[in-house]
Amino acid sequence: MAEMAVKEIMTQDVITVPSVMPVREVANLLSERNVSGVPVVDDEGRVLGVVSELDIVGRQGATAADIMSKQVISVTEDTDVDEVLHLFLNQRIRRVPVLSGGQHLVGIVSRSDLVRPASISHFLDDQNLFDSGEDPC
Numbered sequence: 686m687a688e689m690a691v692k693e694i695m696t697q698d699v700i701t702v703p704s705v706m707p708v709r710e711v712a713n714l715l716s717e718r719n720v721s722g723v724p725v726v727d728d729e730g731r732v733l734g735v736v737s738e739l740d741i742v743g744r745q746g747a748t749a750a751d752i753m754s755k756q757v758i759s760v761t762e763d764t765d766v767d768e769v770l771h772l773f774l775n776q777r778i779r780r781v782p783v784l785s786g787g788q789h790l791v792g793i794v795s796r797s798d799l800v801r802p803a804s805i806s807h808f809l810d811d812q813n814l815f816d817s818g819e820d821p822c
Contacts, residue, residue: 691769692762694804695783695792701726704733704750711749712741724782724790725753731788732757737779759784762791766804769794 701724702711715721715738722737734753744752759782760769772781773796783792798804 689766689804689807690762691760691764691766691783691794692792694766694798694801695762695794696798697792699724699782699790699793701730701790702736702749703727704748704753706749708741708746708748708752711736715741720795722780724757724793725749726790730790732759732782732784732790735780735782757782760794761785761787766794766799766807770799773799 700714700718700720702714704725704727706714711723715723722735722740724732725734725736726732733750734755735757736749736753740752740754746752758772758776758778760772762783762785764783769781772778780793780795782790783794785791
């Protein structure tokens with residue numbers, strides 16, 4: 686299987702929140718934008734944490750900083766998507782921020798990015814499901 690870099694599939698227009706955003710506003714943003722989590726960033730775009738739907742319903746606090754997961758697993762633009770898949774499976778996470786220079790947010794990869802046509806063929810090349818003309822289901 687040929688390598689595919691994260692920069693080929695990542696979402697570059699990342700929805701982020703500041704650490705001081707009230708939890709209710711974070712929840713509204715997730716609902717309005719139909720996403721399950723967002724990076725929490727400082728004024729320079731450095732990732733401080735991630736707030737997910739589970740954080741909102743499972744933790745108590747007034748702001749994003751109060752409830753965010755501080756142990757952030759991240760990747761770089763050159764990370765292979767196979768490594769991201771292994772992170773998703775082994776760490777049971779749904780998204781990874783893409784950082785440049787180890788600190789600045791330049792994108793995000795979610796599980797939905799892995800199943801888009803541009804990337805799913807990378808994982809299914811050996812199976813030829815999309816090229817066979819047959820219904821794989």
